[in-house]
Amino acid sequence: MMIDQLITAAILIVLFYVIFYIGKIVYDVFHRGFDLTHELVRKDNPAIALSVSGYYLGLVIALGGILVGPDQGIVDDVIDLCIYGLLSIFLLNVSGIFCDRLILYRFKVTEELVRDQNSGTGVVSFSVSVASGLVIFGAVSGQGGNIWTAVAFWAIGQVLLIAAGAVYNRMVPYDIHEQIEKDNVAAGVSFAGALTAMGVVVGLAAEGNFQSWAEDLPGFVLIAFVGLLLLPLIRFLTDKILLPTVRLSDEIAEQEKPNVGAAYIEAISYIAASFIIYWCI
DSSP: OOOHHHHHHHHHHHHHHHHHHHHHHHHHHHHTTTTIIIIIIISSSSSHHHHHHHHHHHHHHHHHHOOOSOOOOHHHHHHHHHHHHHHHHHHHHHHHHIIIIIIIITOOOHHHHHHSSHHHHHHHHHHHHHHHHHHHHHHHSSSOOOOHHHHHHHHHHHHHHHHHHHHHHHSSSSOHHHHHTOOHHHHHHHHHHHHHHHHHHHHHHOOOOOOOOHHHHHHHHHHHHHHHHHHHHHHHIIIIITTSSSSSHHHHSSSSSSOOHHHHHHOOOOOOOHHHHHOOO
């Protein structure tokens, strides 16, 4: 039995890396505006490094949703990994387009990453990929669903990520696009934390076996919207409890040198709260 498990694991690991390599090729196709090797090796571009690292991490998380759960037999596991792996690659790359067009919509993300080497943009791109990977993880994990339920949960998750971006823009006293375009990494880190937190909430809410839309959708939407509505409260509590002697907005947007350390604390508070929200609901 142990030998059979090791053989199965070896086959799945090799196939995982094959699909991961396909994901790299697809990423290059979707990002033909720059040469990845040139940006990373010749130009030492940290913004591109952040963006592509987020994509790779998001892809690993998304593919993990296919592998978790009970063993269905090597043939079924291989078929699922191939079908849902390719689907995950496509959806994750489309999520990057949504980031460009609907989340950071007031400037061209690729130009900020390549021309300006803007790490604030890079970390937001990182978070969108990770958040989308978490959403895909929840959408493809479990039993009872199919390709269309996975796509539907992913689509709902993208709408919620866009909504989280809009809520965040409204709740902070500064213009997030203006700050990020000014190469304010702290503003990007804070925003990235909020988006990642939304991905955690949505991904965990979608995780598990699919019963029916009537049974699963209300609970999924409830948890996701609670997470969305609590974003302002989480920021308020972070401001008053974790950093009681300063204002987060002043540290991030009103100083000559933005406080990236304060932004890390704000970002982590969002992510930590996202797990608490799921566990409590």
